[in-house]
Amino acid sequence: MKDPxxxxxxxxxxxxTAEREITKLYRGLLEEIGVTYPQYLTLLVLWxxxxxxxxELGRKLFLDSGTLTPMLKRMEANGLVERHRSVEDERSVVISLTNKGEAMKEKAACVPTQLLQRLExxxxxxxxxxxxxxTILGRLQGKGSK
Structure with a gap:
């Protein structure tokens, strides 16, 4: 028996450890297109x-508004997204892509392939x-069968 x-x-x-190493790989790939990993994830959701x-963005990325708000402000300052109040509910802030943010999709298209090549x-x-x-995530979040 293995020593636990x-x-x-x-x-x-x-x-x-795997997450840290993969994040390092992403960092190098994403520097080329000028975004951080959390910004890349945000762009994936918006695309x-x-x-x-x-x-909703926070729910999908498992991030709270205290983490999202400064990042979204930086993305807005970089011309990638726009933030505005929802027409239906003024308490809600809505995020949408700018033309520059939409164009970033073409630059990022190679990222998944390059990552897989590096992972071999x-x-x-x-x-x-x-x-x-x-399966692991589902069980940890109480969504999977036990």
Whole structure:
């Protein structure tokens, strides 16, 4: 039986370390297009959904408004997004892409492919990893079967 207190047997440490290494890879790729990793994630949501409320963006990215607001202000200052009050509910702030933010999609199109090349993973490995991580996240969030 494995010793549960050895660092090498800690799955959380392996996930944490892998996340840090992948974030380093992303940092290098995203520097080329001029955005940070959280900004890239925000752009992914906006490219997919179009306009989104700050609340919905936070829900999708698992970030609170205290983290999102300064980042969105920087993105707005860089001309990538616009923030405005919702017409339906003035308490809600809505985020949408500018033309520059929309054009960024073309620059970012190569990022996923480059990341996969650097990870040296084939489609089957990636699919298994995706399924495993989806299962773990679902269980941690109380959405999966026990």
């Amino acid at each position: 207190l050895l660092l090498e047997n800690q799955i959380c440490f392996k996930i944490y 997919e959904d179009g306009t989104v409320s700050v609340k 993973m084939d489609g089957e490995e990636l699919e298994r990893l995706d399924q495993t991580l989806t």
